[in-house]
Amino acid sequence: MFCPTCFQKVNVELQRELVLDFEQLPGVLQEIASLIGPENAMKIAQTYGGVRLYVPKRMKPDHPLAELVGFENACALSTALGGLAHLYIPQSHVLILEARKRAILNDRSQGMSIRELALKYRLAERHIHTIQKAALKADLAAARLAQETLTTTNLSKEDRHDR
Known part of the structure; x- marks a missing residue:
C-alpha cells in the first residue's frame, strides 16, 4: 500500500517478520499515519492503545506525545487534530494478531509444515x-x-426474462 503523504510503499514492522499494510490500520490510526507516518501511528497504538488520547492545540517539546514520535510529528498532529475531542486509539495487539495470522497462512501456503510454523511463531502446533481451520471455514x-448471490442473481434474471 502507498502512504498518502509520501506516496511510497509502506509496511509497518510490528514484530519479528510481521508487517501491516497502511490500508489495514483502523480509521483513526490511518488518519494519524497520513499525518506522521505508519511507524509513528503504530508507536501511538502501542503506547496509547485502548485509551483516549487528547492532542493539545499547542504542542510543547516535553509533552509525552512529542517524546514518543518527535516534536515535529507531534506538532503536525497538533495542527491537524489539536483541541478536538479525545481520540480513541485502538489496541495494537489486535493488529499484531491479524498480521501474524496472515503471515502464518501465507507461510503455510508456501509449504511450511505445522511444526516449522509453530517453532517460527512460538505457538503450539494445535494453535x-x-x-x-478458521481460515478454511471463512473461505x-x-x-x-x-x-448464493450468483444463484439469486440468475434467478432474478430468469424472472425478468419470463415476464
Whole structure:
C-alpha cells in the first residue's frame, strides 16, 4: 500500500517478520499515519492503545506525545487534530494478531509444515491448526455466499426474462 503523504510503499514492522499494510490500520490510526507516518501511528497504538488520547492545540517539546514520535510529528498532529475531542486509539495487539495470522497462512501456503510454523511463531502446533481451520471455514463461508448471490442473481434474471 502507498502512504498518502509520501506516496511510497509502506509496511509497518510490528514484530519479528510481521508487517501491516497502511490500508489495514483502523480509521483513526490511518488518519494519524497520513499525518506522521505508519511507524509513528503504530508507536501511538502501542503506547496509547485502548485509551483516549487528547492532542493539545499547542504542542510543547516535553509533552509525552512529542517524546514518543518527535516534536515535529507531534506538532503536525497538533495542527491537524489539536483541541478536538479525545481520540480513541485502538489496541495494537489486535493488529499484531491479524498480521501474524496472515503471515502464518501465507507461510503455510508456501509449504511450511505445522511444526516449522509453530517453532517460527512460538505457538503450539494445535494453535496453528486452529488458525488454519478458521481460515478454511471463512473461505468456505465466502464461497457459499458468492454462490448464493450468483444463484439469486440468475434467478432474478430468469424472472425478468419470463415476464
